[in-house]
Amino acid sequence: MNNLSELCVSVEPLKPHFKVLDVGDIFLDPRYDRFLSLPVVQDGRPVGTISRSHVQQVFMSRFGRELQGNKPISEFMNPTPLVVALDRSMAEASQYVTRNIVFPITEDFIVTDGDGYHGMGSVIDLIRGLERQLVSQNASLAQAYEKLKDSQAQLVQSEKMASLGQMVAGVAHEINTPLGYVQNNMELVRDAYGKWGELNGVYDALFGLMNSPDASEADLSGYFSRLRDMREEFAEVYPQESMESLFSDSLYGLRQISEIVVNLKNFSRLDQAAVDNIDINECMISALTIGKNVIKHKAEVVRDFGALPKVSCSPSQINQVFLNLVTNAAQAIDGYGKIVVKTLADEQWVHAVVRDSGKGISAEHLARIYDPFFTTKPIGEGTGLGLSIVFGIVKDHGGQIRVKSEVGKGTAFCVSLPIKKRVLN
Ligand SMILES: Nc1ncnc2c1ncn2[C@@H]1O[C@H](COP(=O)(O)OP(=O)(O)O)[C@@H](O)[C@H]1O
Ligand SMILES: [Mg+2]
Structure with missing residues (x-):
């Protein structure tokens, strides 16, 4: 809804069949409206308005009807009424009306169609029309705001993804370093475990021999010296302290990896x-x-x-x-x-x-x-x-x-x- 023509359709008093006074009429005309000013026209063109308060003033005053009733309208009318063309927008009309209104003489306004009279409008009509306009504008603004919020949320998300994307290479590297040495360490542990298994096998054989009645002194001492050699070699290749740091380094690496993963999870929530x-x-x-x-x-x-x-x-x-x-x-x-x-x-x-x-x-x-x-x-x-x-x-x-x-x-x-x-x- 934008201009006055739409207001005319929706608001009763603006309809063209509204009562019109001719400039030649006398004041005491039965056609006065109780709620709105009346237009005065001459040859179809608006030349003035009689405001309702003016009419009331005359009728309420002592002998007003008798003293003034037969005078011509032109003596009472406001000869400079507010006139707005039908194709004006409601905002323009309300601007014009609020700037030029002089209560109580010009509270209503004439709407013209070309040069001719079209209808009367009241300030209330304008306010109603503007309000309807505001409501619909508000609704579309609210819609636009929702859309904006949506696309902003998407923007935030895509920036997050972009910065995550940039980080992913780095994060992969961060994970790869501890992962590399944990893997190496695990291989060392597997080797050590293999050697340890061999050592165990020799121990088992020795115990078996010790339980056997046929075991010779020479056999036994052979096993003992083999075991000693193997243990020395084991201690040399896998010294106790280095095995401990192997485990603590691996655990540290795993903790680092899990820290990164936890943070990554937090981050990408x-x-x-x-x-x-x-x-x-x-x-x-x-x-x-x-x-x-x-x-x-x-x-x-x-x-x-x-x-x-x-x-x-x-x-x-x-x-x-x-x-x-x-x-x-x-x-x-x-x-x-x-x-x-x-x-x-x-x-x-x-x-x-x-x-x-x-x-x-x-x-x-x-x-x-x-x-x-x-x-x-x-x-x-x-x-x-x-x-x-x-x-x-x-x-x-x-x-x-x-x-x-x-x-x-x-x-x-x-x-x-x-x-x-x-x-x-
Ligand atoms: N710490 C900083 N030191 C110098 N300039 C900065 C700094 N932070 C932001 N800026 C400036 O602000 C601009 C906008 O930053 P930002 O919105 O993060 O976008 P981007 O980093 O993608 O350029 C940067 O391009 C840079 O010129
Ligand atoms: Mg930046």
Whole structure:
């Protein structure tokens, strides 16, 4: 619904058969409407309006009807009525009417069709029409908002997948190293077990011989010396301490692998829901583990973790925030530098700071870093979505993100999350 013609159809008083006074009529005409002003026309063209309050005033005053009733309409009418063309939009009409309305003389307006009179409209009609328009606009806005939220969620997901994709090669490498030496160690253990089996076989044979009445002294001493040789060889090839470190190294490697797998699982969780009791330090450790391969060639990571109260947040999203920040930090460093990751808390907030010794951000770029698709990196390295998603996630958590940067010196991002529980939408 856009213009007045639609309003005319839906609102009774605007219908063209509405009562019309001719400029030649006298005031005391029986056709007055109780609720609306009346149009006055001359040769079909509107020339004025008689407002209902004016009519009431005359009729309510003492002898008003007798004294004024026979006077011509032209003496009473408002000769400069509000006139709006039928093809105007409702917004234009309401703008015009609200600017020019003078209560009580011009509270209703004439609608013209070409030059001629078409109907009367009241401010109430306009308000109703506008309200209907608003309702339908609101509905389509709400729809558009839902769509936007959907596509934003998809964007977040695809950025996450992209950054995961980048990380996968690194993570595979991280898993491969411990996996390699655990495998080697297992082979050594198998060899040792084989040798140990041989040794056992000789022991068994010796025991058998010892129980036999025919065993000669020479046989027995032969076995003893063979056993001694074998044991010496075994101790030489598989010394006790090295076997112990073989086991402890393997267990360490397996722990490393399972740590990476757990973090990977946490990281790629698709749920958006907030969880209570999240340790932000653990989220940071997750991000550093997943990003390790990208970071370790670029920077030494200094961890300065404070004791933090648990917060309510979506851990997979917060992991993503930290991974983006540490990845950006590593990517900003030419050569080899330093990334300091610091966490701390005050009464209301948990703060996580990621500071790098990278190239910094110019003032001109600083204003744009949170814009989607803003990137200074070559295609393939940067999507420009990281910080815009970080910003959205932090905002959804009721948190804040701040940045301080000096060109040539480095950059620090500080993410602050509220400790007090809040409902995420
Ligand atoms: N720690 C940082 N040091 C220097 N520049 C940074 C840092 N973090 C972000 N930026 C700048 O902000 C831009 C946008 O970052 P981001 O949204 O993560 O997208 P991307 O990393 O894909 O380029 C980067 O291209 C870079 O210019
Ligand atoms: Mg980035």
